[in-house]
Amino acid sequence: MLDFSRTGAAVGGTSATLEKTRLLGEYFRSLNDDDLRRAAVFMSGRPFGPSKRRTLGLGWSAVSKAIGAISRRNDEELQEIFRKHSDLGNWAGEALAGSTENEDVSLEEVEQALEAIRVARGGAKAAPLEALLRRLHPEAARFVVKIISTEMRIGLSEGLVEAAIGEAFGVAVTQVKRVHLITGDIGETAVRIKHGQIETSTVTLFQPVRFMLASPVETAAEAFERMGADKVWTEEKYDGVRCQLHHADGRVELFSRDLKETTSAFPELAENAPRIGHAVLFDGEVLAHRDGRVLRFFELQRRLGRKVVTDELRGQVPVVLVIFDLLSLDGRALLDEPLEERRRLLEGLALQHPFLLARLEDATSPSELDRIFADTRERGNEGLMVKDPKSPYTPGRRGLAWLKLKRPLATLDVVVTAVDWGHGKRKGVLSDYTFAVKDAATGRLVNVGKAYTGLTDAEIAEMTKRFLAITLEDRGWARLVKPEVVLEVAFDSIQHSGRHASGYALRFPRIVRIRDDKPVDEIDTLDRVSELYERYFGERSEAPLSEIAEVKPPTRSGPLSGPDRPPHKVGR
Ligand code: AMP
DSSP states (O other): HHHHHHHHHHHHHOHHHHHHHHHHHHHTTTTTTTHHHHHHHHTOOOOOOOTTTOOOOEEEEEHHHHHHHHTOOOOHHHHHHHHEEEEHHHHHHHHHTTTTTOOOOOHHHHHHHHHHHHOOOOOGHHHHHHHHHHHHHHHHHHHHHHHTTTOOSSSSSHHHHHHHHHHHOOOHHHHHHHHHHHHHHHHHHHHHHHHTTOTTOOOOOOOOOOOOOOEEEHHHHHHHHHHSSSSSSEEEEOOOEEEEEEEEEEEEEEEEEOOOGGGGOHHHHHHGGGGSSSSSEEEEEEEEEETEEEEHHHGGGGGOOOOOOOHHHHHSSSSEEEEEEEEEETTEOTSSSSSHHEEEEHHTOOOOOOEOOEEEESSSSHHHHHHHHHHHHHHHHHEEEEEEETTOTTTTTEEEEEEEEEEEEEEEEEEEEEEEEGGGGGGEEEEEEEEEETTTTTTEEEEEEEEEOOOOOOHHHHHHHHHHTTTTEOOSSSSEEEEEEEEEEEESSEOSSSSSTSSSEEESSSEEEEOOOOOOSSSSSSHHHHHHHHHHEEEEEESSSSHEEEEEEEEOSSSOOOOOOOOOOOOO
């Protein structure tokens, strides 16, 4: 840890980027694999690599107490030293000077101590923390506290750590970045580069791969244009959480979109994966489903972020994994294979519940794509994924091989009933508009949402004047206004909500235009909102699971030879 700290101090002592890279590169070169892995993670200001779902759960007061106990300084003295530095690590270094045992503790021991702190609960974290700090040289303690507080403050970005890895092992930084795109873990990246594993299509099971991302498009024509293909594949855009599943020889690990391990959150997937009978790496989306129906995202939310899932919760909100990609099969990396080949192999696995395949349909023209989009909307999905069947899997990239086609669900004409003063750039103008529709039964206006976007600065300035003039009641940060400004708003979905008198809330509303041509009498009604809700989000429109699960070979000249079937229509 002393060498680490000396290197860190030297890196912090120069502002020259090249010199930082050289110093760090030299240090990295001197390390064995395990220490290299640890040092790269620590230098990036993290106690643990991102693939481990680990956080220390250590508060500032615990660190302060430990330092107080070791240094025998009172709060006042500690605060005075802190004021001098305004940096936790530097503060700890100075406060501990002369009070520690100055042992040279290895990176491995530091890692073990951090793990002991992590697994201890509440007040029990104090003992391993104090024991670690007490053994360290104050300079090393300075860096350990920087790592614990995830603030290195030595002018070292992850980009520079990548550059240093390249420098250490004579590999171009672009190569390092490419490998890092796959691993997402700087420690793993460092070790791969050291061993010349720069083949970016390599995947190692149980080492998460960064997810491939999609670029947004708004029209079917734009999708074809941007993809530059004659034929595109479409898949439903499922509204769940992204998940990567690794399985080999009965061992199973799941990772979330940010590459954190989430195996314990979805025990039904972990328990059933060994039945797949192959070593696999899947990319897919976890959905909640019960009694053959996909449940709303808000139900799935109850399952997220949990370390322990009770049987009761499992019963109430069971999950499935809808798989749309296969990155590795029985030891063979498939990243460079075209999507159509990866899908063919995926279909050959004959997956069973709770593993399902994403619904696939191909399109050869924008009008066909529009029709598929309309169908998916009918099934209650917010959008459609459009994929190039010839494309490789490119980890971490938001390219044009995967597009997400999303469009506003509908627009409504509404009237503004209240306005709020904006924040930040919008300070001093009335920029947030609460709006209502008409309840035809009572003739009253009932709020259904609040819009912040869609108008230009000039329009907002103009509207501010207008709203000031028609204020009915000034409530400080907000004003109730005379309901006479009619807006057309677009939105993506509707939720039930206790927040507004209408019982509904529009999600992601944005102002399309100001409808000065439309009298308030003619705005949309609550009935129209209920109708849209029932149509797209009501119970009936939830696609039955068996239909989502169906493996559907692309129709017509699809690459998967199979019986020519008419396009499969799911839904009502
Ligand atoms: P967005 O979150 O709007 O950027 O959309 C991308 C996300 O959609 C992905 O990260 C996935 O979690 C999700 N998704 C749902 N269905 C699919 C699918 N068939 N293919 C790829 N991603 C999907």
